[in-house]
Amino acid sequence: MIWLALLGAVIVGLSLGLLGSGGSILTVPLLVYVVGQPEKVAIAGSLAVVGGIALAGAIPSALRGGVDWRSVGWFGVPGMAGTVLGAHLSRWIAGDVQLLLFAVVMIVAAWRMAKSAPVADTGAASRSRAWVVVDGLGVGLLTGLVGVGGGFLIVPALVLLGGLPMHRAIATSLWIIALNAFSGFGKHLFVLDAAGLALDWRLLGLFTGVGAVGSVVGQKLASRLPQALLRRSFAALLVVMGLYIVGRELPALFTS
Structure with a gap:
């Protein structure tokens, strides 16, 4: 099972490198259903994994001058505050309920990715910064609550609200x-400690390292592969996984 999980880590990294999203949407189900971790441990661990993989892909982009640091500030700082708040609220939500919310997010993400009209790569004029801040706060809240990185929301927001070209977004x-x-992740460590749960640091390290390699490879392939086909294929995978989670967790919710 560990090799299947590491294969999943490669796919997670490729997704982040190719599409800028999809990391924790795959990581949480892998940690729960393949590795067998409790829901809250998987959600916390996915944040560490996706953060590490995203950082591995972000550093080369920054060295190439492809990052808009103003947008990182306007979107990222409110997002950090929202994430801490979401992680704090998660202690009062049962793990199976978190997974059901996670499944809903997967299906919404699939719908956005499968839309026939892609986000325009135009670099249109920037809209109100207030909306960027609000969107960043909302994505952060979702990240902390159910463990998704939110790339499927961040990329369109940076294009439509921040006025960035797609590759820069x-x-x-x-x-x-x-x-x-x-x-x-920092906040979830306290939540896990209070619940008497612990992380498997060795697994997280392996998962992050393998996924980071996948992220770098994904960035190199991004300009050579048809993005529309990739997004639709990934959307189909998300729908299947989302429905699987609902099928697993919903009956348990009513029988518990």
Whole structure:
């Protein structure tokens, strides 16, 4: 099972490198259903993994000058605050309920990725910074609550609200994902400690390292592969996984 999980880590990294999103949407189900971790441990661990993988992909983008640091500040700082708040609220939500919320997020993400009209790569004029801040706060809250990095929301927001071209939005989103993920992870450590739960640091290290390699490879492949086909294929995978989680967790919720 560990090798299957590491194969999943490669896919997580490729997703982040190719699309700027999809990391923790895959990581949480892998840790729960393949590795067998409790829901809350998997959600916390996914933030560490996705933060590390996103950072590995974000550093080369920054060295190439592809990151819009102003957007990182406007979107990322409110996102960090939202993530800490979401992680704090998660202590009062049962793990199976978190997974059901997670499944809903997966299906919404699939819908956004499968839309026939992609986000325009135009670099349109920037809209109100207030909306960027509000969106960053909302994505951060979702990140802390159910453990998603939020790239599927961040990239369109950076294009439509921040006025960034698509390739620059993807590079910028990796930094925002990393900031949000590490902020939420720090808070989740206290939540796990209070619940008497512990992380498997060796597994997280392996998962992050393998995924980081996948992220770098994904960035190199991004300009050579058809993005529309990738997004639709990934969306189909998300729908299948989301429905699987609902099928697993919903009956247990009513029988518990």
